Amino acid sequence: MTAEPNRCGWRGMAGDPLYEAYHDTEWGVPEYDARALWEKLVLDGFQAGLSWITILRKREAFREAFAGFDPDKVARFGEAERAQLMANPGIVRSNAKVDAAIEGARIYLDMRERGEDFSEFLWSFTGGRTIQNQWTEISQVPAKTRLAEEMSKALKAKGFKFVGPVIVYAFMQATGFVNDHLVTCHRHAPIRRMSA
Template sequence: MSSDPIRCEWRGMAGDPLYEAYHDTEWGVPERDSRALWEKLVLDGFQAGLAWITILRKREGFRAAFDGFDPEKVARYGEADRARLMADPGIVRSNAKIDAAINGACIWLDMRERGEDFSEFLWGFTGGKPIQNDFSSIAEVPAQTPVAVEMSKALKARGFKFVGPVIVYAFMQATGLVNDHLTHCHRHKPVRELGG
């Protein structure tokens, strides 16, 4: 009988199949798709003040409510859509966060229209490759870094909301812009190898 793999010590993850699967298959894997990156940035914005597991449990609800996070559809949302979203128990209901998501879709489309790829823009902050960290304890992992501060400022300058440096660093960790799996975690080496 095989034992459970050694994972990062996230509070509340042990024994939660959804949380463990997210850690084992998704978190830290380098994401290069511009739409998927925008979706994750929106979800991290909705997380502000909440635990990530709350958002993870509602992620499919968010995807349904926001038309699969299709920026072209979300950018056209009007008052009826805002009201629909505020009445949807399948998501986190916050006027400010909903408005930020709609506004973010408009910015994403504007960047694309001007020939600026969202993925290339984000990966430019790390030189196109994941930052590889070698933390052995969760206590060593920072809440933000100078690169996250720089990315946060650039996102804010374009008009994105809920993109402070702490949110941005969590986003960077989740999308593989940085590998913060702990060195003893079974995912540290495989994720490092994905970084090229």
């Protein structure tokens, strides 16, 4: 029997296979694909006021409901699709969050049409590299940073909603803009190597 790897001490993660797999394979991995980044930003917006595990458990239902988070398709959602979303028990049904996701797809396409890549826009805040933090305790990990506030402000200026600095920092952590795995976590060094 192999010993469990040393992980960040997230509340509720120990023993939850879905949560542990997310931590071990996804969280903190640098993501450069524009569509994947937009999907994660939308999901983090839906998380507002909820726990990430709630969204993680509904992620496949979200992907199905939002046409695989294809911005070209979501941007064309009208009243019929919106009504279907609001009737879908598999996702978080919030008028404001659903509207923000649809409008966010339209903003994403508008940026693309003007020659502005969503990934390049976001990664410009860190110079295209992961910020390597050296936290030893979960209590040291901030809920937001000045950089998250800057990214939040820029996203809001483009018209995105549910992109406050706390949501944006959670997004930055998840998609590898920062390495916030604890130094004692088995994922800290691999993430650092991915960003070198």
